[in-house]
Amino acid sequence: MTGSDKLTLLWLQSGGCGGCSMSLLNAENPALYELFEQAGIELLWHPSLSESGGRALIDLLQSIVEGDTRLDILCLEGSVMKGPNGSGKFHLLSGTDTPMFEWLEKLAGAAGLVLAVGSCAAFGGITAAGDNIGEATGLQYDGERPGGLLPETWRSKKQLPVVNVAGCPVHPGWVTDSLLLIAGRQLQADQLDEYQRPRLYTDHLVHHGCPRNEYYEFKASAEKPSDQGCMMENMGCLGTQARADCNIRPWNGSGSCLKGGYACINCTAPGFEEPGHAFSETPKVAGIPVGLPTDMPKAWFVALASLAKAATPERLRKSATAERLIYPPGKGGDKS
Amino acid sequence: MSETGRKILGPINRVEGDLEVRLEVGQQKVTRAWVNSPLFRGFEKILQGKAPADALVYTPRICGICSVSQSIAAAAALAQLQGIAPTENGQLATNLTLACENLADHLSHFYLFFMPDFARAGYADQAWYQREAARFRAQTGAASNQVLPARAAFLQLTGLLAGKWPHSLSLQPGGTSRPLSRSEQLRLQAMIGNFRRFLEQTLFGDRLENVNTLASVKQLQQWQSQHRQSDCGRFLAIADALQLHQLGRAADRFMSYGAYALPQGWLFRRGCVTLEEGHAVYAKLDERRITEDIASSWLAGERCPLHPYRGRTEPDAEQSGYSWCKAPRLDGRSVEVGALARQVVNGHPLALDLVAQNGASVYSRVIGRLLELALVVPEMEHWCAELDPQQPYCRHALMPAGGRGAGMVEAARGSLGHWLQVEQGRISNYQIIAPTTWNFSPRDGGDQPGALEQALEGAPVAGDIEEALAVQHIIRSFDPCMVCTVH
Numbered sequence: 081m082t083g084s085d086k087l088t089l090l091w092l093q094s095g096g097c098g099g100c101s102m103s104l105l106n107a108e109n110p111a112l113y114e115l116f117e118q119a120g121i122e123l124l125w126h127p128s129l130s131e132s133g134g135r136a137l138i139d140l141l142q143s144i145v146e147g148d149t150r151l152d153i154l155c156l157e158g159s160v161m162k163g164p165n166g167s168g169k170f171h172l173l174s175g176t177d178t179p180m181f182e183w184l185e186k187l188a189g190a191a192g193l194v195l196a197v198g199s200c201a202a203f204g205g206i207t208a209a210g211d212n213i214g215e216a217t218g219l220q221y222d223g224e225r226p227g228g229l230l231p232e233t234w235r236s237k238k239q240l241p242v243v244n245v246a247g248c249p250v251h252p253g254w255v256t257d258s259l260l261l262i263a264g265r266q267l268q269a270d271q272l273d274e275y276q277r278p279r280l281y282t283d284h285l286v287h288h289g290c291p292r293n294e295y296y297e298f299k300a301s302a303e304k305p306s307d308q309g310c311m312m313e314n315m316g317c318l319g320t321q322a323r324a325d326c327n328i329r330p331w332n333g334s335g336s337c338l339k340g341g342y343a344c345i346n347c348t349a350p351g352f353e354e355p356g357h358a359f360s361e362t363p364k365v366a367g368i369p370v371g372l373p374t375d376m377p378k379a380w381f382v383a384l385a386s387l388a389k390a391a392t393p394e395r396l397r398k399s400a401t402a403e404r405l406i407y408p409p410g411k412g413g414d415k416s
Numbered sequence: 417m418s419e420t421g422r423k424i425l426g427p428i429n430r431v432e433g434d435l436e437v438r439l440e441v442g443q444q445k446v447t448r449a450w451v452n453s454p455l456f457r458g459f460e461k462i463l464q465g466k467a468p469a470d471a472l473v474y475t476p477r478i479c480g481i482c483s484v485s486q487s488i489a490a491a492a493a494l495a496q497l498q499g500i501a502p503t504e505n506g507q508l509a510t511n512l513t514l515a516c517e518n519l520a521d522h523l524s525h526f527y528l529f530f531m532p533d534f535a536r537a538g539y540a541d542q543a544w545y546q547r548e549a550a551r552f553r554a555q556t557g558a559a560s561n562q563v564l565p566a567r568a569a570f571l572q573l574t575g576l577l578a579g580k581w582p583h584s585l586s587l588q589p590g591g592t593s594r595p596l597s598r599s600e601q602l603r604l605q606a607m608i609g610n611f612r613r614f615l616e617q618t619l620f621g622d623r624l625e626n627v628n629t630l631a632s633v634k635q636l637q638q639w640q641s642q643h644r645q646s647d648c649g650r651f652l653a654i655a656d657a658l659q660l661h662q663l664g665r666a667a668d669r670f671m672s673y674g675a676y677a678l679p680q681g682w683l684f685r686r687g688c689v690t691l692e693e694g695h696a697v698y699a700k701l702d703e704r705r706i707t708e709d710i711a712s713s714w715l716a717g718e719r720c721p722l723h724p725y726r727g728r729t730e731p732d733a734e735q736s737g738y739s740w741c742k743a744p745r746l747d748g749r750s751v752e753v754g755a756l757a758r759q760v761v762n763g764h765p766l767a768l769d770l771v772a773q774n775g776a777s778v779y780s781r782v783i784g785r786l787l788e789l790a791l792v793v794p795e796m797e798h799w800c801a802e803l804d805p806q807q808p809y810c811r812h813a814l815m816p817a818g819g820r821g822a823g824m825v826e827a828a829r830g831s832l833g834h835w836l837q838v839e840q841g842r843i844s845n846y847q848i849i850a851p852t853t854w855n856f857s858p859r860d861g862g863d864q865p866g867a868l869e870q871a872l873e874g875a876p877v878a879g880d881i882e883e884a885l886a887v888q889h890i891i892r893s894f895d896p897c898m899v900c901t902v903h
Contacts, residue, residue, distance in 0.1 A: 102481050249480060
């Protein structure tokens with residue numbers, strides 16, 4: 081059906097909210113259609129963007145499965161729904177009476193590369209929360225466990241595992257950068273981290289570039305929503321452990337979760353949907369948060385934190401639990 | 417040709433989520449329709465046993481296109497449980513965030529989901545086709561490349577107000593977690609101004625105030641003759657050519673939970689309206705009269721209609737239903753919700769005249785959304801100006817260990833409700849009725865169809881069902897969000 085030398089891309093949705101597509105439409109410089117043009121991508125079908133659906137789509141899927149249409153990039157958004165009891169009836173693809181997961185298995189086998197867009201498609205995500213009655217799983221992971229719909233050893237035609245562009249939702253730039261790498265034939269296995277996420281955004285911690293950095297340094301902590309202080313001690317913030325560049329690559333122009341005044345919930349990680357405690361509270365043992373930075377000795381962290389607390393300027397101590405600066409730096413008498 | 421038979425239409429694209437519609441066709445018309453929401457995830461089960469405030473993390477993730485309204489419904493339910501109300505700044509910032517999402521959705525619907533149907537080959541013989549197809553064709557039409565940047569720029573409001581969109585955690589029971597500085601307030605005002613400019617130059621070709629004061633169909637037609645080059649004018653001309661006002665009438669019962677809370681009350685009032693001999697009859701809304709029925713749903717439980725505080729959501733694929741969706745009813749009747757319903761309930765003269773003449777239709781539903789774009793942006797400018805950087809954005813209160821609360825909000829697509837119950841500090845029941853649950857509901861125990869099922873009856877179908885564009889227009893005129901419908 082397509083004879084061009086463009087990379088063909090098919091985007092499907094299953095057990096998710098559609099939010100990763102909505103986020104992708106926020107892409108700026110390049111915007112989505114600019115990206116397709118510059119990366120030489122031909123969109124075979126996207127549920128929100130394409131002209132036709134119905135039989136035309138089913139014919140397209142059939143033609144890909146039969147090898148008559150080349151599929152270079154398959155993107156899935158949303159979890160794979162296996163339930164109830166492995167039947168896949170929680171999502172039969174409309175018009176086909178066939179479980180979506182069966183379509184996905186066949187299409188993945190025909191695709192050059194497979195992208196799991198968002199934490200649902202990558203790991204199961206929010207849809208797998210609670211008792212996971214939907215039997216939701218990721219494409220190649222079931223939570224932290226390798227092997228989802230596709231086994232751990234599965235490789236696409238281009239010899240890559242599923243590329244997990246995880247996040248809830250994804251930042252549009254994580255998808256557009258990944259597609260640019262793919263278009264430039266530069267996405268190799270060493271560009272993926274231990275959960276097969278593109279390192280282009282997971283080589284960072286959310287903590288990097290956090291606007292509350294000074295409060296973190298002095299352990300001047302927020303106690304309630306809208307406070308300005310560091311949210312690690314009390315508000316459940318996982319920014320020092322979470323892998324993403326959210327505070328380096330702004331969201332919607334200038335935002336991030338931290339800038340929005342709420343905790344990082346580590347949404348790029350498998351299992352984020354069940355932290356084992358209330359999302360906005362930091363679990364503590366003997367007054368010390370249990371989730372400390374992973375690559376420094378705990379005793380050192382505790383010692384540094386007590387020192388920092390003792391040295392906290394009044395400016396920060398007071399502002400940490402207020403909605404706005406009590407007084408700005410360099411004025412009003414910081415005490416040592 | 418008078419072939420009778422049942423046809424299946426799906427997947428239906430340019431809606432949010434997966435949708436299947438079964439049609440019975442006779443004498444080139446749809447005689448009966450059954451609407452199926454094919455995806456079930458189980459949020460109501462996920463929420464059981466969680467800490468109440470965790471609803472603020474889970475529920476926005478029901479839907480990536482109505483995420484803010486889900487957050488606000490959850491926050492409002494928690495606020496009722498806690499017995500608090502947002503601060504003034506908090507309410508204004510909440511309104512601004514909700515308005516941003518609602519209007520961005522109206523814009524996406526018009527340009528990305530609805531208008532591309534007029535570029536389909538089935539209309540190639542129409543006099544207007546070449547010109548309008550070049551403008552509105554999916555992906556490659558000239559409008560897409562203008563609209564996506566304008567939409568992204570407008571959603572930058574959420575970067576300031578809510579950290580990000582979708583899936584923010586800034587919307588709290590007592591307000592928002594993001595106090596704005598004076599300079600940020602000014603920047604916000606400038607961003608709203610940019611969106612106004614886009615709407616005035618591209619969508620309307622006129623001042624918003626000249627559009628939102630149109631008071632009758634006659635005035636709209638007059639306006640149309642003077643604004644043929646604008647995208648709105650182009651839609652109105654196509655609508656005339658295709659007689660879209662005669663397409664997609666449902667039961668003409670409208671409901672709104674009330675939109676955009678202000679100190680003096682709602683910006684768009686709460687209530688319901690029925691049409692009696694062409695006259696809109698307003699009644700107060702009694703939330704206690706809302707029930708959900710599972711007679712046609714793949715759900716187990718009591719077959720009698722239940723108020724959402726008593727409702728349960730237990731999937732059972734072996735039940736003899738045809739959708740995962742429940743059938744919500746107000747006083748036992750199906751109702752229509754959305755921008756048009758909101759404006760009819762609020763008594764906007766143009767909306768009232770539209771439904772008085774032809775009821776809710778493909779035409780009037782689309783106009784309802786465009787009208788809201790023109791109505792709400794000026795309000796956003798006022799709200800932004802009223803933010804006071806010296807006053808608090810968030811009020812705080814303890815979470816009680818038991819109790820209940822309802823959060824009712826108007827999302828872009830209509831009335832969204834969350835009903836929350838807490839026992840021993842944990843969520844014991846959480847039920848959600850989304851706008852498209854109302855509009856795309858299946859039949860209830862009394863065989864009463866939902867709004868879309870009614871609206872499709874009588875739709876012309878000549879030849880191949882896949883090419884029956886009238887059916888496609890009717891479905892998309894509701895701006896369905898299937899991931900909200902069943903969650």
